Amino acid sequence: MISSLVSKVVGSKNERYLKSLQPRVQAINALEPEMQKLTDEDFPKRIAELKEKVDDGTKLDDILPEVFALVREASVRTLGLRHFDVQLIGGMVLHEGKIAEMKTGEGKTLVATLPVVLNALEGKGVHVITVNDYLARRDAEWMGAIYEFLGLTVGTVVHGIDEKERQASYRADITYGTNNEFGFDYLRDNMKFYKEQLVQRDLHYCIVDEVDSILIDEARTPLIISGPSSDSTALYARINAYIPSLKKEEHYTVDEKARSVSLNDEGVAKVEQMLGIENLYDPANITLQHHVLQALKAHSLFERDVDYIVKDGQVVIVDEFTGRLMPGRRFSDGLHQALEAKEGVKVEAENQTLASITFQNFFRMYEKLAGMTGTADTEAVEFKEIYNLDVTVIPTNVPMIRRDYPDAIYRTQEEKFNAIVEDIHELHKNGQPVLVGTISIEKSELLSRMLKKRGVPHDVLNAKQHEREAEIVTNAGEQGKVTIATNMAGRGTDIKLGEGVRERGGLHILGTERHESRRIDNQLRGRAGRQGDPGSSRFYLALDDDLLRLFGSDRISGLMERLGMEEGQAIENKMVSRAIENAQRRVEAHNFDIRKQLLDFDNVMNQQREVIYSLRRELMVNEDLEDLAHEYVDDLLEEIYEPYESTKGAPDEETVETLKARLEELFALSRVLPIMETVPSRDEAAEAIRGILARLKEDAGEQYQEVLRFFMLESLDRHWKEHLANMDHLRDGIGLRGYGQKDPKQEYKREGFAIFQEMLYLIRETALKALCRVRFQRVAEQELVHKEQPEKLNYAGASSDAESKKKQPSRRTQPKVGRNEPCPCGSGKKYKKCCGSAA
Template identity: 70%
Template sequence: MFASILKMIVGSKNERYLKSLTPTVDKITSLEPAMQALEQGQLQTRISELRQEAANGRSLDEMLPEVFAMVREAGRRTMDMRHFDVQLIGGMVLHQGKIAEMKTGEGKTLVATLPAVLNALSGKGVHLVTVNDYLARRDAAWMGAIYNYLGLSVGTILHGLTDEERKEAYGADITYGTNNEFGFDYLRDNMKFYKEHLVQREHNFAIVDEVDSILIDEARTPLIISGPAEESTAQYSRVATSIPMLKPEVHFTKDEKARTVLLTDEGVARCEEIFKIENLYDPAHISLQHHVLQGLRAHHLYARDVDYIVKDDQVIIVDEFTGRLMPGRRYSDGLHQSLEAKEGVKVESENQTLASITFQNYFRMYKKLSGMTGTADTEAVEFRQIYGLEVAVIPTHRPMVRLDHPDIIYKTQQEKFAAIVNDLRDLHKKGQPVLVGTISIEKSEMLSQMLKKAGVPHDVLNAKQHEREAQIVAEAGHKGRVTIATNMAGRGTDIKLGEGVKEQGGLFILGTERHESRRIDNQLRGRSGRQGDPGASRFYLALDDDLMRLFGSDRLKGIMEKLGMQEGEAIENRMVSKAIENAQKRVEGHNFEIRKQLLDFDNVMNQQREVIYSRRRHYMETEAPEEVLLDFVDEMIDDICAPLEMSKQGPSEEDLEIVAARMEETFNLRWDPAQGAFDKETLRQAVVERFKSLRAAAPDHYGEILRYFLLEALDKHWKEHLLNMDHLRDGIGLRGYGQKDPKQEYKREGFELFQGLLGMIADTTVRHLSRLQIRAEVREEEFQHKEKAGDLQYQGAQDGQEKKAQPKKRTAPKVGRNDPCTCGSGKKYKKCCGAKG
């Protein structure tokens, strides 16, 4: 009670915060006449001066009023768009590293130009993150007029660019791109061998457009770069033909909420009969067991045209939140291969993780992060807990007048869709445009067929029409237009009302189903009522909708029966609407836990990733890689010589022999204990002399040789470590049965694996270099080293003619790729020395 009275007197926290920004808005406005008097050249000169002041230590906060006033003037001159006062407030919120919640149509794209220009003065780059390539290209070109007018450069990161083009785009003052491209570029940079090939600069400041979509919806799936594993794909097709022989509830049970399946005892026996094996749980058949479970998930939990589509003989994932296609993304752990086998398309090789990161951990690398969206307040707790981001709700430029009708509820989906078609026919005749929101491609196409039969002209916008997305959405506000959209397809494109539409009541939003998240429903509603335009919205529900069926309580059905609903009859009831909202809250909480668990596990990997990537960058950039090598040598000699220091009476003959054997095994140095002095320093000097001989053999390339072996060993063992961590995580949940916390066990065992990884990197590097022999085919001083297109070419210094190394005569018989390797390992040549090249 007291809190409510206090809020009425002093205002909410958000209101007090916005009020504190008002004096700065007044200051920016007071500078407007002075800015209008400046020519373009004078504005650019002043921007250059401010750059220098920022480099000399002046804070960006001090420059904010002047810079915002310049950007406002540039917007007015180049685009005839003068930033509103609420847009200035939004720009300040973004600059302070917060999330600005601004309603659809309030000009978020224009708002971003204010903090982008201000923070670009630091010279460290600003990243503007969008949800797809179209918006990145559009916004960079559209807002580029302002940046170019002020003398700033703009870059765009799109799918398919070369490394040179990416490096140029990242070198610009302001860079637009998608969250996927920024994240993958980071991972790819940490797989390169030469620092000249790196494309990204430091992670300074990012403004994330549609921040809830990118940092929450898409954060359930990590970014993964993978390579093909050496496993046959025939098993997937074999299992796919056998899945129809297994019956639900008899041979297996499924959990639609968690998307998991479990074999019953009858199912295990049936599998053993089908595949003619004695025990499905025998370790020899663990792979088959995994294939069967993934096959059951693919056939019974993942639906075509809902979770994925088949296009150009490929299974392409459909984003469950936006309805957009996600080409290039694949389900992990063999699920994607199971879907390919189910649909009868080519089964691609299973992949092994080479590099991965979650969006949470990628975006937390930025020194300053901010974002903007129409709907963030419902997820404010997650933004604060995961990213440390506060949400500020910015008032609209003009009052919101959209009319939001209460939900209307039917008993079955059939009755619901019949009512929707009737209402759409009436709205179309009236001339009022309608945007219809569905939750899947399947529902969109079903409704489209019903409207065709009813003679209602319409457009269908879903993942299959991705190329026409923006154009269809932009025209959705024209008179009499009916547009069916999957979830929030077309997000980021403004819907402007056509001529005569305001008189008909504005754009009508018709939701065919409640989404799992209230925020997605609010986004759909938010497409109507921009900039004070009239509009209306209503959701149509049925008791057998997925949300109601999976998460709605049985009590809800009891309420409906007590109300005595007849076939085709609809009700509007606050109690039912409240029950639906509670169901949505439960799903939001469930999804938050999924994302949080993903992050908890990735935090362990992230600590390891930071160590490995920082070491990798050091190996790549250091001018003295030999120091790294000598540190390895010191650690390894300490370990090898430990037996010599343990005995108080001095080392025994047996100890000396063990140390000598390990020295030969590790450093390729044969040591006879009878030779005399045998201590750590003597051994270290012997190893150092071994490496000095390498330097003498290739003085000009010694550093590059060391760097190559360091990076090669690190990459090889890091890839193996990622696979081991994947296997550890897959089975760690079973520790719960032993009364142990799976997360703590994952941290403990992951740390042990990581310690082993660091040791193996050092061991492999030193072993390979200790056995390396450099033979010069020609005298070094006669040639000048040139690197071109990955080949080594030599040019004569005396006659200027290009020479080629003479081919060596073979002194031993040729070894075939599939012959046993000559080194005696027992492996095939192509898998052993042949693979090393």
């Protein structure tokens, strides 16, 4: 009560912040007459002068009014579009690294040009990320007219372009692309062998368009680069044949909320009988157990034409939030193979993870991150907690006059859809355009069949082609048009009202059911009422809708019964609408927990990933790796000699022989120390190993650094790949620790660190083992090192299929700490035994 009183007196936090930006808006407007006097040739000159100022230390905030005024005038001259004052405010919000919530039709694409140009003056690259390739190309070409007029370069990163095109696009002042392409390019860059082939620069400033879709909806699925494993696929078909004989409730239970399935005692006995095994939970049968549960999931939780479709003999995932097809994406952990077996198509081999990262951790690597969307405020807590992003609601340029009608609630799906078809028919007859939002392809096709029977012409948009999608959505405001769209497909495209539509009430939005997220409903509603246009919206619900069935309380059903609903009759009740909104809040909280848990586990991997990728970058960028090779030698010798040197008195014969065998196994010391009657001292061994490396250096000549780079990177990549598989296995079973009163996350962190330390040791060991044995064969230089095709690189029979790309050299920002010096963290340990153990 007190907080609401304060808001009335001094305004909300959002209002106070917007008010603080007004003086800058006035300063930009005051510069407009000066900008109008400039010739076209003056604009790139002014931008070049401002770049120099920034290079000399001028802060971007100091030149913001001038840059925004230049961009606005450039937009007027190239596109005929002048930024409104609220768009200037949106640009300032984005420049400050916040999320700007702007209603549909407020011109977010144009707003982005203001902070994009301002931040491009730093010369470090600006990324603008959109939801699909079509929008990335469209926006880069459309807004590119402004950038090129100002003398700035623009690049586009979309699916299908080659490495050189990617490299050129990332080196442009401004780069447009999709979240998947940027994320996968980051992962691919960290799988390269040569710095000349890296494509991305450092991640500097990024604006994410439709930020809620990318940073919230898609954040549940990590980006994974994988390769085929050697496991057979025959078991999937075998297990699939048994599943139809298992009956729900009798043999297994399904938890639709948690999207999980579990066998009961009768089910376990039935499976053991079918498979001819004694104990399904015996460790030897863990693979069978896993396949059975995945097959059950495929049959009981995943529906064809809802969660996936079968197209051209392949199972293609349907994005649960947009309804778009996701070719190339596969469910992990054998689930996709289980679906392929279920549908009787070819079962592809399971994949092994080669590199992965979550969208949360990828986007948090940017020095400054901003976003824009029409719907972010309902997820403000998550944006703040995960990304440290504040949400600012920008007022509309013209007041919103759309009418949002209360929900119409029916008893059954059949009654609901009959009412929907009747209402669409009436609206179409009156010439009012209707945009219908469904939550699945299946519901879209059902409604389409019903409308055809009724003789209502319509377009069905299942988002199979982005260009066609944009065209259909653009025309959705024409008189009498009926458009069915799955969820929010067509986002980013403006719907303008056709002739005579204003007088008929504008575009009507019809939702066939409530989505589990209020934000998705708001996105659908937001398609009507742009820039002060008339419009209306209404959602239709049934008591057996998934949302009400799974998450609605018994109170809703009780209310409906007391209200005495008759067949085919709808009710509009505020109490019921509030109860539905509460159900949506519960689902949103549940989904947030899922994303938070994914992030908590990935944070452990992210720390390890940063260490490995940092070491990898050092191996690629450094011209002289000899010192690092010698550090590897010192580290390994310390590990080997520690048990020998710590023995009180003379070590026994077994310890001596073990040490000799280890030295021979790792370094092949017999090549330089043929007779080791007595154990060489650590210094003698180090000197002998350096002698082996010196001989290799002499044989390799100019190629010595490439030899070191190759074997160090090859060892790192091999063990990192194995480590990712080990971490996947650890995570799969870590939840069981909860039964032992242990925190699974802490256990994952503790054990993950132990196997990571072991992996770092193996990287050094494997690299030196190879370097001490390699026999360098003199061949023509072009056969030895072919940087365009690194797989041609051969050293005594060793080869690598790694790719390669280009990156600017990293620069050390602090003095180098010696491996044997005290650690600067103050632990009292040697640096190499403490913080330096990861390097």
